[in-house]
Amino acid sequence: MTGAALTPTVAAMWLFGSFFLLMILRVPVAFALGLACLPVLFIEPRLSPMVVFNTTFKAYNSFILLAVPFFLLTANLMNVGGITDRLVHLSRTMVGNFPGALAQINVLLSVFFAGISGSSTADAASQGKIFIEAQVKEGYDLSFSIAITAVSAVLAVIIPPSILMVVWGGVLQVSIGALYLAGVIPGLLLGLAQMATVHAYAKIRHYPTYPRASLREFGQATLVAIPALMTPFIIVGGILLGWFTATESAAAAVIYAAVLSIFVYRQLNRHQLWEALLETGRLSAVALFCVGTASVFGWLLAYFQIPKALLENVTSWGLGLIGVGFFVAFVFLVVGCFLDAIPAIIIVGTTLQPLVASVGMHPVSFAIIGIVALAFGLVTPPYGMCLMVSCAIAKVRLRYALKDTMIMLVPMLLVLASLIIWPEIPLLLPSLIRPDFLK
Amino acid sequence: MRKFIDGYYRVLNVLLASSVGILVLPVTIQMISRLTGLIPAWIWTEELARFLFIWMVMLGAMVGVRDATHFEVDVWPVLKFRANAMLNIVSMVFVLVFALVFVWYGIKFVQFGWNQSSELADLPMTYIFIAWPLTGFTWLLFGFERLMRDIRRVVNGPLPGEDQPPTRDLGKGSLI
Numbered sequence: 100m101t102g103a104a105l106t107p108t109v110a111a112m113w114l115f116g117s118f119f120l121l122m123i124l125r126v127p128v129a130f131a132l133g134l135a136c137l138p139v140l141f142i143e144p145r146l147s148p149m150v151v152f153n154t155t156f157k158a159y160n161s162f163i164l165l166a167v168p169f170f171l172l173t174a175n176l177m178n179v180g181g182i183t184d185r186l187v188h189l190s191r192t193m194v195g196n197f198p199g200a201l202a203q204i205n206v207l208l209s210v211f212f213a214g215i216s217g218s219s220t221a222d223a224a225s226q227g228k229i230f231i232e233a234q235v236k237e238g239y240d241l242s243f244s245i246a247i248t249a250v251s252a253v254l255a256v257i258i259p260p261s262i263l264m265v266v267w268g269g270v271l272q273v274s275i276g277a278l279y280l281a282g283v284i285p286g287l288l289l290g291l292a293q294m295a296t297v298h299a300y301a302k303i304r305h306y307p308t309y310p311r312a313s314l315r316e317f318g319q320a321t322l323v324a325i326p327a328l329m330t331p332f333i334i335v336g337g338i339l340l341g342w343f344t345a346t347e348s349a350a351a352a353v354i355y356a357a358v359l360s361i362f363v364y365r366q367l368n369r370h371q372l373w374e375a376l377l378e379t380g381r382l383s384a385v386a387l388f389c390v391g392t393a394s395v396f397g398w399l400l401a402y403f404q405i406p407k408a409l410l411e412n413v414t415s416w417g418l419g420l421i422g423v424g425f426f427v428a429f430v431f432l433v434v435g436c437f438l439d440a441i442p443a444i445i446i447v448g449t450t451l452q453p454l455v456a457s458v459g460m461h462p463v464s465f466a467i468i469g470i471v472a473l474a475f476g477l478v479t480p481p482y483g484m485c486l487m488v489s490c491a492i493a494k495v496r497l498r499y500a501l502k503d504t505m506i507m508l509v510p511m512l513l514v515l516a517s518l519i520i521w522p523e524i525p526l527l528l529p530s531l532i533r534p535d536f537l538k
Numbered sequence: 539m540r541k542f543i544d545g546y547y548r549v550l551n552v553l554l555a556s557s558v559g560i561l562v563l564p565v566t567i568q569m570i571s572r573l574t575g576l577i578p579a580w581i582w583t584e585e586l587a588r589f590l591f592i593w594m595v596m597l598g599a600m601v602g603v604r605d606a607t608h609f610e611v612d613v614w615p616v617l618k619f620r621a622n623a624m625l626n627i628v629s630m631v632f633v634l635v636f637a638l639v640f641v642w643y644g645i646k647f648v649q650f651g652w653n654q655s656s657e658l659a660d661l662p663m664t665y666i667f668i669a670w671p672l673t674g675f676t677w678l679l680f681g682f683e684r685l686m687r688d689i690r691r692v693v694n695g696p697l698p699g700e701d702q703p704p705t706r707d708l709g710k711g712s713l714i
Contacts, residue, residue, distance in 0.1 A: 126629040127608035129599075130636050137639065148639060152647040152670055159592045162584060165565065168558055168594065342573065350565040373555060380554040384598015385607050391595070439609055482611055 180360025199301025435476020
């Protein structure tokens with residue numbers, strides 16, 4: 100016993116009850132999480148609202164989380180630096196001759212972008228503007244165009260660098276280098292699954308194609324794009340070689356992007372630099388603020404031993420490694436529909452951790468299952484940010500593109516299932532390159 | 539009052555953007571000193587970076603209340619103009635309650651840190667803890683501004699130059 104005055108059940112009812120009520124009243128999630136903690140902090144004699152301050156301070160006083168604004172700044176600098184056009188051109192020389200060429204380019208560009216930005220909504224917003232209108236002009240269905248833009252954008256949080264992996268690594272104390280390596284193959288598999296889906300659609304609906312690009316054109320496009328494509332290698336490579344910590348690698352990427360945009364591509368002026376800084380601050384701070392209040396919520400769950408009470412039932416089912424894997428994926432898929440991914444990691448990730456450890460699942464494979472499932476939550480209603488952004492750009496309601504999105508999710512769910520059944524898939528790269536990261 | 543809030547908001551934005559830019563420096567210094575040995579390995583760079591980061595988060599959280607970029611989940615169907623403004627008022631009242639908690643207990647938090655100084659750079663912790671009550675004050679300011687506007691919307695209907703209820707700028711509140 101903790102000696103707490105409230106039983107786990109009563110405390111859980113207060114915490115979750117007030118959180119959901121506030122969320123329905125459209126109180127911002129960060130505030131709803133913080134406010135939901137107040138009743139128990141007042142009721143429980145040993146606690147006081149000072150917990151909110153100590154815990155948020157501890158959450159923000161983290162060198163690891165510093166990587167978050169740096170990644171966003173890198174992406175912003177690259178964006179204004181004219182990187183996107185060069186990458187579109189490169190993608191076109193690679194997959195332009197496939198059926199459904201423009202949609203294939205859309206997916207491939209997301210893969211490239213994923214290696215640079217680590218932010219899915221940024222990807223959905225910038226690609227939505229480029230592709231949705233262009234695809235419709237070439238005769239693609241609008242709902243298909245919206246859906247493929249949205250589902251391909253989720254790759255950004257799975258292929259390194261990834262903001263979700265930084266948060267997961269920081270909160271659950273897993274090596275971020277290992278998570279980066281582990282994300283590569285699942286990310287590429289998901290990209291392939293999406294390209295196969297596009298291929299099937301294109302065959303059935305006779306979507307157009309472009310003439311094959313010559314090897315020379317491909318070579319030229321690669322040459323121009325190489326400096327931008329180096330970014331993930333600097334970030335991941337620097338960590339693997341032991342040069343940088345995760346945070347330092349992100350800072351190195353910022354400097355690299357700034358040098359590239361100012362001196363190599365020469366498309367960044369002082370005003371744009373300022374805008375990039377401000378936009379980075381605004382976006383990252385709002386999300387990071389939520390890390391603090393979610394941590395308070397998570398701290399209280401742990402204080403009242405609520406995870407143990409919640410999982411008592413599940414433990415009695417006697418699930419094996421694969422069973423727990425599917426359970427974890429299911430929980431994150433459901434939670435991802437309603438909650439932003441960062442608070443979901445802090446609250447649900449820490450809740451599930453003991454269960455996962457009890458069946459001997461590797462922390463890295465737990466992280467990958469969780470992150471991939473949460474990434475799918477970015478395109479599932481009612482709270483799929485990427486789908487919402489794509490629909491907003493096309494000026495249609497979310498329901499409009501739902502059917503095609505769900506069809507595209509099926510092969511992606513199969514990839515997730517295979518990651519659960521064969522945990523070796525995500526663990527392959529880290530075990531080959533840096534086995535010491537896996538401990 | 540409007541002018542004061544506008545000016546204050548602009549100052550916060552300048553501080554926010556600067557904090558992001560300056561944040562790169564201590565981390566870079568740390569890297570250079572370790573990789574090249576050209577400059578001594580100052581121990582305070584890591585702490586300075588963390589403290590600047592705390593300020594960045596809090597500044598962004600302040601600005602976010604005026605920009606309405608704090609992430610919210612909308613489970614309602616499309617609401618009529620007045621109903622929407624009314625729901626805004628309800629949720630803003632809760633935000634203001636949280637702001638009051640930040641002010642009231644934040645001041646205690648600062649008092650608690652009065653005699654503490656940081657481990658590495660020996661900075662007074664007050665410089666950091668003061669961010670919490672300041673955030674609370676700022677939320678009250680920006681929150682009341684938005685609250686008044688929504689009250690006027692309920693009473694008088696759309697404000698001048700506003701034919702549609704303001705829709706949220708999607709994607710602005712999330713970086714994932």
